[in-house]
Amino acid sequence: MTELKTGGQHGYLRIATEEAFMPEEAIDLYAEVLDGPDPDPGFVSLWGFYLRSTDERSRFIRESLIDLGARRLADMDARGIDRQIIALTAPGTQILRTDKAVALARLANDQLGEACLAHPDRFTGMAACAPQDGAEAAKEIERAVHKYGMRAVIINSHINGEYLDNPKFYPVLEAAEALDIPIYIHPNTPSRDMIRPMLDVGLDGAIFGFGVETGMHALRLITTGTIDRFPKLQIIIGHMGEALPYWMYRLDYMHRAGVKAGRYEAMKPLKKEKISDYLRENYTITNSGMAWEAAIKFAQENLGIDRVMYAMDYPYQCPAEEVAALDAMHMSAADKKKFFQTNAERVFKLDGQGAG
Amino acid sequence: MTELKTGGQHGYLRIATEEAFMPEEAIDLYAEVLDGPDPDPGFVSLWGFYLRSTDERSRFIRESLIDLGARRLADMDARGIDRQIIALTAPGTQILRTDKAVALARLANDQLGEACLAHPDRFTGMAACAPQDGAEAAKEIERAVHKYGMRAVIINSHINGEYLDNPKFYPVLEAAEALDIPIYIHPNTPSRDMIRPMLDVGLDGAIFGFGVETGMHALRLITTGTIDRFPKLQIIIGHMGEALPYWMYRLDYMHRAGVKAGRYEAMKPLKKEKISDYLRENYTITNSGMAWEAAIKFAQENLGIDRVMYAMDYPYQCPAEEVAALDAMHMSAADKKKFFQTNAERVFKLDGQGAG
Numbered sequence: 001m002t003e004l005k006t007g008g009q010h011g012y013l014r015i016a017t018e019e020a021f022m023p024e025e026a027i028d029l030y031a032e033v034l035d036g037p038d039p040d041p042g043f044v045s046l047w048g049f050y051l052r053s054t055d056e057r058s059r060f061i062r063e064s065l066i067d068l069g070a071r072r073l074a075d076m077d078a079r080g081i082d083r084q085i086i087a088l089t090a091p092g093t094q095i096l097r098t099d100k101a102v103a104l105a106r107l108a109n110d111q112l113g114e115a116c117l118a119h120p121d122r123f124t125g126m127a128a129c130a131p132q133d134g135a136e137a138a139k140e141i142e143r144a145v146h147k148y149g150m151r152a153v154i155i156n157s158h159i160n161g162e163y164l165d166n167p168k169f170y171p172v173l174e175a176a177e178a179l180d181i182p183i184y185i186h187p188n189t190p191s192r193d194m195i196r197p198m199l200d201v202g203l204d205g206a207i208f209g210f211g212v213e214t215g216m217h218a219l220r221l222i223t224t225g226t227i228d229r230f231p232k233l234q235i236i237i238g239h240m241g242e243a244l245p246y247w248m249y250r251l252d253y254m255h256r257a258g259v260k261a262g263r264y265e266a267m268k269p270l271k272k273e274k275i276s277d278y279l280r281e282n283y284t285i286t287n288s289g290m291a292w293e294a295a296i297k298f299a300q301e302n303l304g305i306d307r308v309m310y311a312m313d314y315p316y317q318c319p320a321e322e323v324a325a326l327d328a329m330h331m332s333a334a335d336k337k338k339f340f341q342t343n344a345e346r347v348f349k350l351d352g353q354g355a356g
Numbered sequence: 357m358t359e360l361k362t363g364g365q366h367g368y369l370r371i372a373t374e375e376a377f378m379p380e381e382a383i384d385l386y387a388e389v390l391d392g393p394d395p396d397p398g399f400v401s402l403w404g405f406y407l408r409s410t411d412e413r414s415r416f417i418r419e420s421l422i423d424l425g426a427r428r429l430a431d432m433d434a435r436g437i438d439r440q441i442i443a444l445t446a447p448g449t450q451i452l453r454t455d456k457a458v459a460l461a462r463l464a465n466d467q468l469g470e471a472c473l474a475h476p477d478r479f480t481g482m483a484a485c486a487p488q489d490g491a492e493a494a495k496e497i498e499r500a501v502h503k504y505g506m507r508a509v510i511i512n513s514h515i516n517g518e519y520l521d522n523p524k525f526y527p528v529l530e531a532a533e534a535l536d537i538p539i540y541i542h543p544n545t546p547s548r549d550m551i552r553p554m555l556d557v558g559l560d561g562a563i564f565g566f567g568v569e570t571g572m573h574a575l576r577l578i579t580t581g582t583i584d585r586f587p588k589l590q591i592i593i594g595h596m597g598e599a600l601p602y603w604m605y606r607l608d609y610m611h612r613a614g615v616k617a618g619r620y621e622a623m624k625p626l627k628k629e630k631i632s633d634y635l636r637e638n639y640t641i642t643n644s645g646m647a648w649e650a651a652i653k654f655a656q657e658n659l660g661i662d663r664v665m666y667a668m669d670y671p672y673q674c675p676a677e678e679v680a681a682l683d684a685m686h687m688s689a690a691d692k693k694k695f696f697q698t699n700a701e702r703v704f705k706l707d708g709q710g711a712g
Binding site for chain 1: 405409411413414514517519521547549550551552553554556557558559561562563564567568571572575576579580595596599601602603604605606607609610611613614616617618619620621622623645646647648650651654657658673
């Protein structure tokens, strides 16, 4: 087992690609939503818990999320993480009223951007935006890319129960395509139209609901023809692809059958032959939350060795043992380097950020 | 590639374990529900389509479902299927008013039971029931087992938005445990509390919603402590385990974290250490809808070689090419025989039915 040191002496840099932060100011904004009328039930479940719980895990998460300096760097050093690709944590701006969402996106980008400029060898940012206002979101993404060198857009899944395939969000997709940066669709709790049976038994969060919500979001972009409309779009999804790689055979079969039978107005023939073609050509996945060799290899073999990247999911899930277990995977040195380092360098265009 | 002949000359019998039928009488019952007030939206999507569509696939499915004789046997012969394990198709009784549900369960068991008695070397039945009336359901399961030798119970996932962990359905679980037969949880469209975002874009059916609904149902039985209450219960789920095997690492991690933090009233410590312990000891999966070597091997390796069975999903998905592809899997003869034959013989206790 390699030691958990940064610097790549063991053959690769460890670039963690789905790492979270939030401005301290978001805490008050979130508290306001929680105390407001009819708050989103998934948000109440997630942030009602993390903001107010006194258990050790919640405290650690709160304190780590708002740090973009010494504490985060020390945690990275202790776990052998050379670089974090950092994004505004879920639900980010997307639970807020539009004006507040726009302001939080700007604030988040300024805080994260300054930290990235201060630690260019350790941090890379993803641009936050308020998709509730598409035109404004596109401008903010452009600002974050040009001013701070951000290398992706973070979308924390549904936007008040709507998805990126809705034309109102096309400006976000256009901006990502024009700037040639990927969109990371990060989980959120399912919307109020979908959450009830999961919420009733505590399955709405990372244990199950996150994957349902985010897998569906990623799949909608394909089946609705949205990727056909923005064919250069590159999407990243975590948690081993939110199970979509495991479902590929059935997705292909049932999409073909559904289209042929003309069952749904909303499901038309696509430009590419199969759903899995889109997954292999427009999607990259990370192993956030799944430090599991078997699933990683399954995805590498079936999605493509260039399509699977390392992620830690800091601070939600960051035991050093998981890094050690992944170091110890039975995998060629070349493939392991792709997983931990070079796929991320290519997808996020990290040349010149000291990570190459 | 072996020829698609029955009889096992190629080294194993092909026992297809998730095969569907329905009494012709159900068509009128379903039409009545579709024409009634405020029908379940998933039912409208599924059976509103299959009952009324004139496309080739729908016609084939309707005609094949109601046949328990020459047509079905010919289809089995053409595809090299030695035995079908047959169940009342989704949503079966579960969409009906209780009195009609009770009557349909009895009718379905009589029709299927007679067919099994007429073709003991080709057909094995699963018992239908109307879980809406737990006590009556338990009696009907017992009748079907004793009168017709049925070897499992079919539950077509949610029962008007409720799940088998609800104590009102305990009589069904008690009956299965007492009779020492497994419960097959077959997909249904998600309930009205969950379906909307999937339905809007045609993802509510087999392409995605089925897996969400059924995976959640199977998982609830574990996390709510229901399997702890009925520890001898054996559950079967199709479609490569509705993605739960692929999620095992995250299920274990996040269940442990959630229980430790005391986040949910409904999520308490369980008797076994991990969610995956339950999956490996109380669940068996089938590959219905997923004639895909990669996923089958992943499940065999991670769930257990004894825990993965062959299924065709007749008549919904039954191309002969899929049988041929599975015959050609790179797998030891012993493992292939477990997959196609002996796991099913053990799980359904087929000794003495001419399948051994």
